[in-house]
Amino acid sequence: MSQTTSHAEMQPATEGQPATKGEVQHHPIRLYLVVWAWLFILSTCSYLVDYFQLAGYLRWSLILSFMALKAGLIVAVFMHMAWERLAFIYAILLPPTLLLVFVGIMVFESDYTLLSRVTFFSAG
């Protein structure tokens, strides 16, 4: 176990560069402040989508892209995924993509349910 616990020793890594030799990464604080500012901007933008009551495909594409950008920034920079090895990135980020299949299945399912309800259960 000593091998697995001793890795957190300080590693001299240059700023901004991926510290592939050791786990300890030294990024300038500025990087986090920039990401923080971007998350604020993106949140404000998605709030404004609601405030100006945009509708239809424009609303959906804007909301989903702001969401994806925010999620990407948090995972990549705040959770340090951008500096992990590819084997780990795939192990963690590949399984959730299966959820898109699940979403697809349930979209068809709910369309079918809605159709049945409209056809057989609505008044008139």
Next chain:
Amino acid sequence: MNELAPTTPNAKIANAKIAPATGWRGTVADWSSDQRAFRTVSWGKAMMWVFLLSDTFVFSCFLIAYMTARMSTTVPWPMPSEVFALEVSGHHFPLLLIAIMTFVLISSSGTMAMAVNFGYRRDRRKTAALMLATALLGAAFVGMQAFEWTKLISEGVRPWGNPWGAEQFGASFFMITGFHGTHVTIGVIFLLIIARKVWRGDFDGGRRGFFTSRKGNYEIVEITGLYWHFVDLVWVFIFALFYLW
């Protein structure tokens, strides 16, 4: 192979073998290494990630169930921007409280990221202070959520019905935000415990843990941070899919 003398090209090949390969080659090498698949990730970090992966599936099930309920109902869904609107000094703001909660949680993620950074710099005081700030922002978030729940319950929202439309609204709302709020609450407790350890200098003096009897190190700050950022990440999805739909 034909010459054994340490010439420069051979030395280069030897070095290339020692240095871990990157990209797809590295992925194959890591998984087939018959040792640790995650070469640069400690077991603590890997286990937190695996837990977060399982949590991703739990939250996804809630959100997909909500999507299915909302897409299949013939009754109009209550308008979130009206339901969660606030009147501030005569002005009508849609989703105001939710926007403030979003900014508070994002700010807490920012302070957490910096706490991790200062932790690896072994700056005990700044790390603890930033973790404390994160916990305070998290507690503020939970407080605002309690306010929101109180407001909605007093307006007549129940898991089985509400005054505005589809009955599944209440069940989805309480389930999703309740589960997320529980995560935030647990995160605040987790943060306070680790911040206390950092402040006390456990990871500088090599003090042994109460449960594990083993020496900890500053990596636990990053592991706590992973959990906290995940809570923020889930809120990003809830904000977009529940409140802005």
